[in-house]
Amino acid sequence: MPLRAASSTVHVRPAVGRRRRRLTHVVGLLVATLVATVLVAPAASASPESQLAELTVRAEANGTTYDRDAFRHWIDADGDGCNTRAEVLMDESSSATGRTGTCTITSGSWLSRYDNVRFTDAGSLDIDHMVPLKEAWISGASGWTASRRESFANDLGDARSLIAVSASTNRSKSDQDPDSWLPPATGYRCTYVSDWIAVKYRWGLSVDSAEKAALQDVLAGC
Numbered sequence: 351m352p353l354r355a356a357s358s359t360v361h362v363r364p365a366v367g368r369r370r371r372r373l374t375h376v377v378g379l380l381v382a383t384l385v386a387t388v389l390v391a392p393a394a395s396a397s398p399e400s401q402l403a404e405l406t407v408r409a410e411a412n413g414t415t416y417d418r419d420a421f422r423h424w425i426d427a428d429g430d431g432c433n434t435r436a437e438v439l440m441d442e443s444s445s446a447t448g449r450t451g452t453c454t455i456t457s458g459s460w461l462s463r464y465d466n467v468r469f470t471d472a473g474s475l476d477i478d479h480m481v482p483l484k485e486a487w488i489s490g491a492s493g494w495t496a497s498r499r500e501s502f503a504n505d506l507g508d509a510r511s512l513i514a515v516s517a518s519t520n521r522s523k524s525d526q527d528p529d530s531w532l533p534p535a536t537g538y539r540c541t542y543v544s545d546w547i548a549v550k551y552r553w554g555l556s557v558d559s560a561e562k563a564a565l566q567d568v569l570a571g572c
Contacts, residue, residue, distance in 0.1 A: 398544040401551040402565055408556045410488040420496070421483045423503035434504040434512070435477045442514045447472075463541075464519035464533040476520035478513050479503065481549045484525035489555040508552055510545040529564040540572035 424434040432440070432453035440447050443458030450456055455472045462469060469475055479486075483503060491499055505511035523531050533542050543565050550557060557565070 398547045398565075398569055402547050402557070402562065402569070405547070405550055405562070406556040407559055407562055410558050412492040413484070413488045415492065416484050416487045418483055420487070420499055421491075421503035422496070422500040424477075425500065425504050427504060427506070434506065437506055438477050438512050438514055439472055439475070441509070460514050462516040462519065463513065463538050464515045464523070464535060466535040466538070467516055469516065474517060475514045476517045478515050478520045478523065480511055480513060480545050481553075481555065482523070482525040485527055486553070486555060489550065489557070491553075491555070502553055505549075508549070510548050511552075527558075527561045527564070528568065529558075529560040532568070539568055543568040544572075 424436075426433045430453075436449070436453045436455050439455040439458065439460070442460055443455075444461070445459040447455050448457035457470055458472060460469050460472075460475055461467075462475065464478075481489075483491075486499075486502060491502065494502075502511075519534065528543055528546060532539050547565060549555075
């Protein structure tokens with residue numbers, strides 16, 4: 351479908367928390383999940399340590415069959431013209447966001463928590479899956495339905511699932527788990543591993559033994 355002619359506008363919304371805003375956008379994803387009769391386990395309020403203890407520990411599997419296209423993203427779940435990337439950018443900006451065309455976010459103010467650098471150009475940011483798509487695949491998502499993988503890839507139901515970060519740190523992380531990569535901003539690492547565990551717990555994904563050991567090491571210092 352052809353895009354509307356680009357026009358520069360400023361997107362102004364009342365200040366709302368990420369959790370409140372994302373709740374209004376999870377409806378479309380939930381409907382898709384229910385149609386497939388697959389329910390996502392809610393992220394509990396339990397401690398990261400207790401959540402980690404409940405995760406299944408098993409070796410990674412099916413890595414050679416991973417295909418990024420198996421996770422459809424970015425979608426416009428609620429039909430408001432803004433896809434998942436745009437929704438996260440609007441949620442996380444600490445100021446009004448500028449946009450062009452249908453809903454391409456161009457400006458705002460974002461703190462990339464992986465490296466503690468602030469940005470005002472949306473083009474300098476990537477939307478990172480806290481648990482990378484390939485990591486999800488080898489941790490259990492290879493056996494999911496296409497609908498469930500789509501829901502995972504566009505999860506606005508929990509603010510920990512997707513995060514706007516500098517493109518350089520996102521690409522440095524790539525598909526690595528905490529055994530081989532942690533954010534360069536050391537003060538954020540406790541939050542990072544806690545969020546990683548919460549996402550895996552929410553979606554019923556497994557951890558491998560080295561990954562679990564790395565998570566426990568970080569938590570021990572928190």
